[in-house]
Amino acid sequence: MQNLVYLISAVLVAPVIILGAMILFSHPEAPPPLEAVEKNDALIAGFSQSLPPLEFYQARDGQKLAYRIYEGRPGCGAVIAVHGSTGSSIVMHAIAAALQARGYTVYAIDLRGHGESGKLGDVSYIDQPLDDLADLLHKIDGAHASEKKILLGHSSGGTFALKVAAERSSLKFDGFVALSPPLGASKSANKPHAGGWVNAAVPRIIALSILNRFGVHILDHLPTVAFATEANPQGNRATVYSHALLTSLSLPRPWEPAVAKIAKPTVVMIGETDEIFNAAAYGPEIAAVNPKIRVVVLPQTGHMDMVLNSNAFLPEGVVVDELIQAAH
DSSP states (O other): OHHHHHHHHHHHHHHHHHHHHHHHSOOOOOOOOOHHHHTTHHHHHGGGGTOOOOEEEEOTTSOEEEEEEEOOOTTSOEEEEEOOTTOOGGGGHHHHHHHHHTTOEEEEEOOTTBTTBSSTTOOSSTTHHHHHHHHHHHHHHHHHTTSOEEEEEETHHHHHHHHHHTSGGGGGOSEEEEESOOOTTOTTTBOTHHHHTEEEOHHHHHHHHHHHHTTOOTTTTSEEEEESOOOOTTSOSOOEEEHHHHHHTSOOSSOHHHHHTOOSOEEEEEETTOSSBOGGGHHHHHHHHOTTSEEEEETTOOTTHHHHOHHHHHHHHHHHHHHHHHHO
């Protein structure tokens, strides 16, 4: 009988020890800076001369979150532009200005955990950015209630757009544009370590995800991924993400059921020479899951070119035009 008690105790304790070890001994190591991203730093720094000023709205928890507004022409539509991992609204300046020139009003936001919005690299709870977006939409409706609305995101911001498109909150938008979005755990679309952009503490992520399934979230603020970048002199660039923030900006595992639920008009765009993802895999992978989603591959276009290179702005603008026109 005593042996049975020992056996049962061992069976119950062993998983706790294993999960604890996975959390304790797994942590993200920062990869070396990635040329494909860092080479654009001077260009992005030059935006400071023409940036609209930061404005703030109050989220439901009282936190003030930052955005920049590019006023367009009434009746043309509104675009909410979401930056990628470690970025801020500054990175979206060129594409936001290009859309403004087409008549759109653009709200370029600092996602919570980035730029001037809250604690860098973390959120209070998983999917808090979805609540933040709903709060922003409430503010936008006060000024542009009759405008058709498009959610456009780049890189992890593109994944966030797809995540919103799969949620009930998609009803608040008329269309979605995802630029170079990570497709979850896709083996064919992802390059190893995202082409050198990230190092992930995979055992820690697995352990924390298991705890989340049992309703345990006390450790969600631990860091789980590190990026190939350094904090800029102003200190407003996240270099690591907590588990809570990473999960908030990621599609579920597996990602296919979420993407299959997307019903609103959605376009995925990716550069042919993307340094982080395999562009050729996007069309077949997405078509197999949701053939209603249109995939556009832009020739001779890299990952950051999607929001920084004027060669990408014309096709991106045309796609937004088509979504707005379809909504009327």
